[in-house]
Amino acid sequence: MAPDGETCATGSAARGEPLMATASRVRSWILLEQPGAWGPDALSQSGLDATVAAALAARCRRHQVRPLLIRRPGFARAGPRRQCYLAHSGVRRSWVEALTVVDPGELLDLDWSVLDGDRAPALGQQPSAPVSLVCTNGRHDRCCAVYGRPLARALVAAGVPEVWECSHIGGDRFAANLVCLPEGVYFGRVGPDEGPAVAADYRRGLLTLDRYRGRSSYPPLVQAAEMFVRQGSGIRELDGLVLARAEQTGDHTLDAAFVVGAETVWRVRVERQRSSESLNLTCRSAGRARPWEYHLADLAMEGPVASGGT
DSSP, X not given: OOOTTOOHHHHHHHHTOOOTTOOOOOSEEEEEEOOSOOOSSTTTSSSSOHHHHHHHHHHHHHHTOEEEEEEOTTTOOOOSSEEEEEEEEOSSOEEEXXXXXXXXXXXXXXOGGGGGSSSOOOSSBOOSSOEEEEEOOTTTOHHHHHXXXXXXXXXXXXXXXXXXXXXXXXXXXXXSOEEEETTTEEEOXXXXXXXXXXXXXXXXXXXXXXXXXXXXXXXXXXXXXHHHHXXXXXXXXXXXXXXXXXXXXXXXXXXXXXXXXXXXXXEEEEEEEEOSSOBOOSTTOSSOBOOEEEEEEEEEEESOOOOOOO
């Protein structure tokens, strides 16, 4: 039981829980505009037709696609057409396309296999700017609404384009959470005062490292390896590090290499272990759990490296 007045987000921040390696693992996305309230399971607990919602959920499971409901900040009413986005957050290439539908069931007529490809399928138009998603699904976790809605409003007030509130994206205790597409970059504990700068940096291809949770195309151990290299090198450019090799040498250890430019290589070894303390990971948690903690075992800057598996 959390102490009186403590939420999952305030508890995590008070403990100084690291943000690194906490991005959800997602490579393919479908975003559907759905105004109004969302329940804990937004897709099935919203105003969507139940048959369409069930069919979309089944298709997403089959194709390993992450579905998100989106709405304009401030609960604005939708017009006669719904805004949708298709996106792929790949290790090497990422893309996002925008399209509109009259009936959400139209999404079921698309060829979903294209969502797993590195090449944009030209089913819609490339948006004019990256898509900024702020989780505000308060029925899933109250912290998402309490911290997410002020962030969404601040981004809009600052003139950040393509801002949407979205349903659950993972990591409630790190609210306010911001996810930027197409690369699937996760940021956490983003306050409304700093949100516009975080979003502006991302549009310029830069990462705000003290708010960076990870990149959704990488598994957690690789996310941790990337973060340790960035912390050691100071490299903030999103494309400044290219994963050349990642080898899991045990259940909880990873050796990786990242290339910088034409010659420089950073080699890193990461270890993980369960936290010694059991925590409430969300405000709705039925019980406590022990999250992973990541530790740097070795970090070195060397010469060229031979390519390997990821």
